Amino acid sequence: DAVIVWLRRDLRLADNPALFHAAATGAPVLPVYIHAPEEEGDWTTGAAGRWWLHHSLGALAGALQECGSGLILRSGESLEALLALARGSGARAVYWNRALEPALGVRDSRVRHALQGEGIEVREYPADRLFAPDAVRTRAGAPFRVFTPFWKAALTSGPDLEPLPAPPILPPLPGNPATLPLEALALRPATAWDSGLRAAWRPGEAGARTCLGETLAEVAPAYARLRDRPDRNGTSRLSPHLHFGEVSPRQVAAGLEALRAEAPAAAPGAQALLRQLGWREFALHLLHHFPETGDSPLDRRYDRFPWRETGPALDAWQRGRTGFPLVDAGMRELWTSGWMHNRVRMVAASLLTKNLRIHWLEGARWFWDTLVDADLANNTLGWQWTAGCGADAAPFFRVINPVRQSERFDPEGAYIRHWVPELAALPNRWLHAPWTAPGAVLREHGVVIGRDYPAPIVDLRASREEALAAWRATVQNA
Numbered sequence: 001d002a003v004i005v006w007l008r009r010d011l012r013l014a015d016n017p018a019l020f021h022a023a024a025t026g027a028p029v030l031p032v033y034i035h036a037p038e039e040e041g042d043w044t045t046g047a048a049g050r051w052w053l054h055h056s057l058g059a060l061a062g063a064l065q066e067c068g069s070g071l072i073l074r075s076g077e078s079l080e081a082l083l084a085l086a087r088g089s090g091a092r093a094v095y096w097n098r099a100l101e102p103a104l105g106v107r108d109s110r111v112r113h114a115l116q117g118e119g120i121e122v123r124e125y126p127a128d129r130l131f132a133p134d135a136v137r138t139r140a141g142a143p144f145r146v147f148t149p150f151w152k153a154a155l156t157s158g159p160d161l162e163p164l165p166a167p168p169i170l171p172p173l174p175g176n177p178a179t180l181p182l183e184a185l186a187l188r189p190a191t192a193w194d195s196g197l198r199a200a201w202r203p204g205e206a207g208a209r210t211c212l213g214e215t216l217a218e219v220a221p222a223y224a225r226l227r228d229r230p231d232r233n234g235t236s237r238l239s240p241h242l243h244f245g246e247v248s249p250r251q252v253a254a255g256l257e258a259l260r261a262e263a264p265a266a267a268p269g270a271q272a273l274l275r276q277l278g279w280r281e282f283a284l285h286l287l288h289h290f291p292e293t294g295d296s297p298l299d300r301r302y303d304r305f306p307w308r309e310t311g312p313a314l315d316a317w318q319r320g321r322t323g324f325p326l327v328d329a330g331m332r333e334l335w336t337s338g339w340m341h342n343r344v345r346m347v348a349a350s351l352l353t354k355n356l357r358i359h360w361l362e363g364a365r366w367f368w369d370t371l372v373d374a375d376l377a378n379n380t381l382g383w384q385w386t387a388g389c390g391a392d393a394a395p396f397f398r399v400i401n402p403v404r405q406s407e408r409f410d411p412e413g414a415y416i417r418h419w420v421p422e423l424a425a426l427p428n429r430w431l432h433a434p435w436t437a438p439g440a441v442l443r444e445h446g447v448v449i450g451r452d453y454p455a456p457i458v459d460l461r462a463s464r465e466e467a468l469a470a471w472r473a474t475v476q477n478a
């Protein structure tokens with residue numbers, strides 16, 4: 001009897017337990033992807049994510065064909081689609097890798113029960129995480145809320161780092177199962193706003209493999225030194241590949257472990273990068289144990305925080321016109337390429353939630369639609385961490401200063417000059433806070449504040465004091 005492999009956010013052939021075990025049965029295999037956005041809860045894939053998904057599915061279909069198989073595309077209700085495929089093909093088993101997000105987990109258990117009720121065997125394999133959701137607990141058996149002890153406990157529990165190989169060959173698709181053309185899923189934008197994405201990324205497993213290879217060869221050795229520098233290629237850019245499961249965290253961790261063993265000089269970088277993967281694990285841990293945090297703060301005292309009404313300030317932030325060059329560079333990098341450097345994400349998020357006092361969910365939603373790596377666990381953690389209302393968050397009173405951060409992490413201004421070309425001619429000394437430059441300097445370099453580049457939309461010092469007063473009055477004294 002044929003086996004259906006239900007692919008979801010595991011769009012790869014290598015280290016794919018469901019596909020590996022289905023192929024190992026020797027039976028015909030039916031790999032299927034079902035487009036069912038209404039099953040994703042409140043956070044259906046945003047525009048940049050859909051663009052990625054379109055190309056990733058195309059790449060996966062090609063890779064499956066090269067192995068002698070193919071990808072069946074369906075849309076509609078997942079259960080209905082699986083039952084129809086089972087009926088049409090005579091398959092008596094469905095294999096999948098577990099979902100990472102709560103809404104999808106609930107959907108999966110409903111589908112599992114219904115399939116089993118029809119006499120169809122279901123096999124679920126561990127999800128794309130290094131540690132099972134209940135494997136890491138405090139001594140008292142509770143979930144962790146602080147990263148460092150979480151990570152220490154996780155590492156002592158010993159992750160399994162042996163990735164599975166790709167099935168070298170797959171049996172041809174049995175029968176001639178109906179499949180939708182990729183275009184029918186309407187994932188790709190109708191208008192051509194994706195040229196920046198196309199230039200920056202190569203979705204799919206082969207692209208992910210190249211990215212991991214470059215990470216191990218070039219990024220990891222210097223990661224500890226360069227990871228906070230948006231002006232350097234200091235981070236892996238694996239995030240969208242990891243989100244869509246084109247590479248598994250196990251493959252990344254195994255690569256880092258091998259690098260550490262082979263090249264002692266690269267060990268600190270490899271370890272620092274593994275620790276960042278640990279933050280991904282921590283984000284998944286939190287979302288698993290506190291599934292409501294996708295929409296509400298883990299620290300419920302923040303329910304009372306007086307967020308401001310949104311308005312022109314939100315618009316200026318989204319369009320990269322706040323008057324703070326590092327933030328504007330980041331917001332434009334995001335809009336154009338679908339990605340933003342982590343350090344700049346923190347600075348941009350702090351400006352929005354603290355100086356502008358706009359609700360973190362407004363920022364989270366904008367990131368959701370524009371990031372190619374938009375991921376419910378990581379995005380929620382990042383926003384709540386910056387806003388001060390999450391687990392192990394930065395204390396609210398530590399308001400990030402975008403000018404200091406700019407001077408420190410983009411010292412020569414290369415990042416700002418790239419994304420904010422209207423300031424490119426300004427000398428370094430004035431680049432990070434151009435409104436403070438003497439009139440003669442601005443004139444000499446052809447920059448008029450308010451015409452060529454906006455004046456700051458908020459006074460950093462006054463807005464910081466106001467935010468702290470609001471915080472003291474509501475959260476601190478709650």
Ligand code: FAD
Pocket residue numbers: 227235236237238239240242243273276277278279280281283340341342343345346349367371373374375376378379380381382383386
């Ligand atoms: P690297 O530095 O090379 O790290 C390797 C991998 O580790 C990343 O791909 C990612 O999977 C994981 N990782 C690294 N840093 C973090 C972190 N702080 N939290 C969780 N996982 C991490 N990351 C997303 O993947 N999706 C999001 O939607 C997202 N939203 C964010 C929102 C805000 C406000 C902030 C401050 C951070 C957010 N992050 C998000 C985390 C982080 O910025 C990105 O994971 C990172 O910039 C991706 O680039 P990279 O792959 O080069 O990272």
